[in-house]
Amino acid sequence: MTLQERPDRENLADTGLSETPAERVSYLRAGHTLKSWLLTTDHKRIAILYLISITFFFFVGGAAAALVRLDLLTPAGDLLSNEGYNRAFTLHGVIMVWFFLIPSIPNTFGNFLLPLMIGARDLAFPRLNLLSWYIFMLAGLLTLAVLILGGVDTGWTFYTPLSSMFAHGQVVLAATAVFVAGFSSILTGLNFIVTVHKLRCPGMTWGRLPLFVWSIYATSLILVLATPVLSITLALIAAERLFGLGVFDPAVGGDPLLYQHLFWFYSHPAVYIMVLPALGVVSELVAAAARKPIFGYAFVAGSSMAIAVLGFFVWGHHMFVSGQSMYASAVFSFLSIAVAIPSGVKVYNWTATLYKGHISLDPPFLFAMAFIGLFVVGGLTGLILAMLAVDVHVHDTYFVVAHFHYIMVGGAVSAFFGALHFWWPKMFGRRYSLVWGRLSALLIFLGFNLTFFPQFLLGYLGMPRRYHVYPPEFQVLHVLSSAGAGILGLAYLMPFAYLFYALRYGPPAGDNPWGVTGLEWQTRSPPPKHNFDAVPVVDGPPYDYHVEMEGDEDG
Amino acid sequence: MSDFIALWPGAASAYSREVDLLIGAFTVLIVALSAPVFILIVVFATKYRRGKPANRRHAPDRNVWLEVSWTLVPFLLLIGFYIWSTHLFAGLYHPPAEALEIDVIAKQWMWKFRHPEGQGEINELHVPAGEPVRLVMASQDVVHSLFVPALRLKQDVVPGRYTSMWFTADTPGTYRLACAEFCGADHSVMGGSVVVMEPADYARWLEETGTDRTLAAEGAVLFRQRGCSGCHDPASTVHAPDLAGLYMRPVPLESGGTVIADAQYLRDSILLPQAQIAAGYPPIMPTFANVLDEEEVLKLVAYIQSLKGGKERQ
Numbered sequence: 001m002t003l004q005e006r007p008d009r010e011n012l013a014d015t016g017l018s019e020t021p022a023e024r025v026s027y028l029r030a031g032h033t034l035k036s037w038l039l040t041t042d043h044k045r046i047a048i049l050y051l052i053s054i055t056f057f058f059f060v061g062g063a064a065a066a067l068v069r070l071d072l073l074t075p076a077g078d079l080l081s082n083e084g085y086n087r088a089f090t091l092h093g094v095i096m097v098w099f100f101l102i103p104s105i106p107n108t109f110g111n112f113l114l115p116l117m118i119g120a121r122d123l124a125f126p127r128l129n130l131l132s133w134y135i136f137m138l139a140g141l142l143t144l145a146v147l148i149l150g151g152v153d154t155g156w157t158f159y160t161p162l163s164s165m166f167a168h169g170q171v172v173l174a175a176t177a178v179f180v181a182g183f184s185s186i187l188t189g190l191n192f193i194v195t196v197h198k199l200r201c202p203g204m205t206w207g208r209l210p211l212f213v214w215s216i217y218a219t220s221l222i223l224v225l226a227t228p229v230l231s232i233t234l235a236l237i238a239a240e241r242l243f244g245l246g247v248f249d250p251a252v253g254g255d256p257l258l259y260q261h262l263f264w265f266y267s268h269p270a271v272y273i274m275v276l277p278a279l280g281v282v283s284e285l286v287a288a289a290a291r292k293p294i295f296g297y298a299f300v301a302g303s304s305m306a307i308a309v310l311g312f313f314v315w316g317h318h319m320f321v322s323g324q325s326m327y328a329s330a331v332f333s334f335l336s337i338a339v340a341i342p343s344g345v346k347v348y349n350w351t352a353t354l355y356k357g358h359i360s361l362d363p364p365f366l367f368a369m370a371f372i373g374l375f376v377v378g379g380l381t382g383l384i385l386a387m388l389a390v391d392v393h394v395h396d397t398y399f400v401v402a403h404f405h406y407i408m409v410g411g412a413v414s415a416f417f418g419a420l421h422f423w424w425p426k427m428f429g430r431r432y433s434l435v436w437g438r439l440s441a442l443l444i445f446l447g448f449n450l451t452f453f454p455q456f457l458l459g460y461l462g463m464p465r466r467y468h469v470y471p472p473e474f475q476v477l478h479v480l481s482s483a484g485a486g487i488l489g490l491a492y493l494m495p496f497a498y499l500f501y502a503l504r505y506g507p508p509a510g511d512n513p514w515g516v517t518g519l520e521w522q523t524r525s526p527p528p529k530h531n532f533d534a535v536p537v538v539d540g541p542p543y544d545y546h547v548e549m550e551g552d553e554d555g
Numbered sequence: 556m557s558d559f560i561a562l563w564p565g566a567a568s569a570y571s572r573e574v575d576l577l578i579g580a581f582t583v584l585i586v587a588l589s590a591p592v593f594i595l596i597v598v599f600a601t602k603y604r605r606g607k608p609a610n611r612r613h614a615p616d617r618n619v620w621l622e623v624s625w626t627l628v629p630f631l632l633l634i635g636f637y638i639w640s641t642h643l644f645a646g647l648y649h650p651p652a653e654a655l656e657i658d659v660i661a662k663q664w665m666w667k668f669r670h671p672e673g674q675g676e677i678n679e680l681h682v683p684a685g686e687p688v689r690l691v692m693a694s695q696d697v698v699h700s701l702f703v704p705a706l707r708l709k710q711d712v713v714p715g716r717y718t719s720m721w722f723t724a725d726t727p728g729t730y731r732l733a734c735a736e737f738c739g740a741d742h743s744v745m746g747g748s749v750v751v752m753e754p755a756d757y758a759r760w761l762e763e764t765g766t767d768r769t770l771a772a773e774g775a776v777l778f779r780q781r782g783c784s785g786c787h788d789p790a791s792t793v794h795a796p797d798l799a800g801l802y803m804r805p806v807p808l809e810s811g812g813t814v815i816a817d818a819q820y821l822r823d824s825i826l827l828p829q830a831q832i833a834a835g836y837p838p839i840m841p842t843f844a845n846v847l848d849e850e851e852v853l854k855l856v857a858y859i860q861s862l863k864g865g866k867e868r869q
Contacts, residue, residue, distance in 0.1 A: 077743070082744070086740060154737075157737075161696070162698065250716075291605070296622065320644075322713070323718045326644070329644070333637065344629060355599055356610075357611075358603065359604050360604075360605045372592070372596065380589055383585060389573075393704070461564045462704025465737075466742060467743035468743040548613065550613065
């Protein structure tokens with residue numbers, strides 16, 4: 001890839017590139033006032049705003065998880081009341097799903113990297129991007145209001161008629177918060193889709209898009225198509241609760257299963273909103289670590305799209321014991337097996353990419369390896385759950401809890417940390433300690449497995465989820481799980497120490513510290529306000545690393 | 556199994572041992588599918604570490620068949636397991652006709668069971684070993700889920716409809732029973748036990764347990780008390796359907812079409828009488844939705860089921 005000059009290099013306003021000298025140095029130097037951050041339309045600054053906000057919510061949600069795990073150290077419910085425990089896990093779920101996982105990779109790294117990776121100076125709608133952050137923060141404040149006003153105790157799933165007619169907590173306020181957050185998702189998704197379609201630089205054809213861009217594109221489609229269904233559903237809950245409109249409660253003429261269908265029609269694709277960007281990150285990390293083109297680029301890109309589409313047709317696998325028709329269950333079981341195939345293709349292709357590569361064991365790759373390991377366990381236990389006869393037993397038990405944490409925490413959060421370690425030098429222009437990075441990757445992997453593996457056993461033993469009080473024979477496994485959660489919590493805190501340290505004391509990163517391909521590595525670290533000094537032109541495939549072939553002279 | 560730590564749940568039916576076999580075999584499959592990934596990643600990361608000399612020359616051609624095979628072979632194996640598991644699951648929807656029918660009412664936060672002769676119990680369910688038992692379940696308030704780990708069975712209990720679950724327990728003993736669907740504050744203590752007994756012991760237990768009246772007999776009392784008999788009695792002057800022999804018979808509807816008068820239809824006709832009107836009758840029945848609770852509805856349905864057909868000969 002080469003950088004080509006536009007015709008009128010002198011007229012910066014015409015070229016649309018960074019104008020003032022400070023802006024040309026770095027986006028971080030383009031204004032130091034609070035206003036320059038809170039009213040910025042620079043996608044990179046908005047990404048940092050998101051990074052700070054979701055980190056805050058990650059700790060709030062993590063604190064709720066810590067309460068839950070502490071309470072489960074003993075079979076009797078002695079730390080919290082039954083009601084308090086229910087509020088704690090509901091808060092954990094609501095915050096982690098809508099205020100950390102869904103915005104995590106798309107809104108931070110997607111925002112930061114998407115224009116850089118396709119050679120654009122910003123997203124298609126920079127002001128909409130800022131609006132999306134404000135909407136997100138409004139939703140976050142509403143959620144904190146729920147917390148202060150006493151919480152909500154329906155579980156993050158808001159099942160009716162419990163939520164609409166029976167629960168005592170701040171259900172309407174919590175539903176409103178999630179409703180509002182939905183608009184942020186939709187706007188971000190729309191922005192990304194338009195950006196990928198319209199703002200690719202010369203030569204950046206669809207077949208040359210980095211795989212991270214493909215996965216963000218697929219994610220955006222889901223965001224735009226699925227989120228409205230959730231919004232409507234939550235509005236209906238509020239209508240039933242406030243005005244007694246009979247939609248979901250049979251006592252007023254509604255149908256509780258209708259709610260479950262609508263909810264999972266959003267919430268299953270939502271799992272892919274969380275994990276598709278993670279898959280994209282890992283594709284980048286694996287190629288960078290192996291210094292090889294991704295094996296089967298078209299398959300990996302296509303599998304992201306296949307997952308996005310198939311993901312819309314498997315929601316019924318959450319309802320095998322709900323009383324839905326036996327034939328519906330059989331169809332959903334089959335489709336759930338089918339959706340595993342594109343995921344499997346990715347994993348096998350990553351492994352094949354490593355074959356005869358030049359593999360570095362730097363932190364980003366260790367996080368990618370942790371991701372692959374945990375994602376494989378999470379995915380395969382998902383296949384177990386897709387088996388109807390097994391699901392009847394393990395549905396709504398800790399087996400399910402373990403399974404989705406392997407995907408959403410082991411998978412998505414590991415990828416989030418992998419992305420943070422890979423692109424940190426680009427975002428802030430500083431290197432961090434590789435030793436500490438490797439150590440935290442290792443501790444996160446071990447702590448995670450100690451926390452969640454025992455939960456598979458608990459689930460098969462018949463420990464239902466959302467249980468405050470449990471039979472004493474389950475205690476040993478619960479204590480192991482809580483101990484693992486302690487390690488995991490500390491391991492999640494570690495990167496904040498050395499990454500913040502690096503922010504001030506780390507050595508300068510240079511433009512391309514990992515020696516990898518990709519447009520984002522061709523500009524400075526941190527990038528100038530409008531990303532590139534000249535509009536880049538792409539003239540080769542992505543991941544254009546040298547590969548030794550049989551019969552070559554060298555090697 | 557030690558008291559210190561449990562690693563595998565007890566099994567109390569042939570079905571539960573089949574589920575164990577299925578998950579055991581399936582676990583072997585997924586380990587076989589994932590082991591190459593785990594092993595190869597570690598091997599490659601060691602062998603092809605950056606800076607370490609190794610033969611890194613690639614064959615000039617891609618092996619397309621290899622790629623197709625690692626997609627196709629796992630898929631075909633999965634289809635095999637899909638058939639096995641779906642077959643087991645389908646059995647859950649086909650209870651034997653002679654199954655002992657026990658009614659279950661779930662409410663925040665207790666389980667109420669009624670045996671056919673009227674014996675009632677709360678949070679404890681006694682069943683005979685070796686005989687098929689079918690639970691017909693209704694919820695008074697929110698969604699609950701009856702979960703018996705030793706039977707590897709679970710079924711949501713949904714307000715507004717009947718769900719059912721059947722099993723043949725074969726090993727006498729006491730097993731845990733729990734609510735698996737989050738149902739509010741005391742969800743985690745909405746549990747109890749299933750006591751599987753030798754049939755003779757079960758019969759003795761039925762005798763010893765106080766029985767007031769059978770469900771159907773209680774339903775007959777309600778039928779008069781609530782005024783149902785005023786219209787539905789064969790001697791009544793009001794033009795209302797005769798209920799004798801109605802159960803499981805096809806009913807032509809005013810709106811066209813036919814429904815089978817199963818428990819769900821009887822229940823809906825009591826609570827939502829305007830929804831499906833029998834052909835040839837005026838839509839004059841009032842709803843009993845706010846008059847009867849789930850338990851009373853179950854009793855009325857049991858009574859209507861017990862009415863043998865006068866005209867019908869089978």
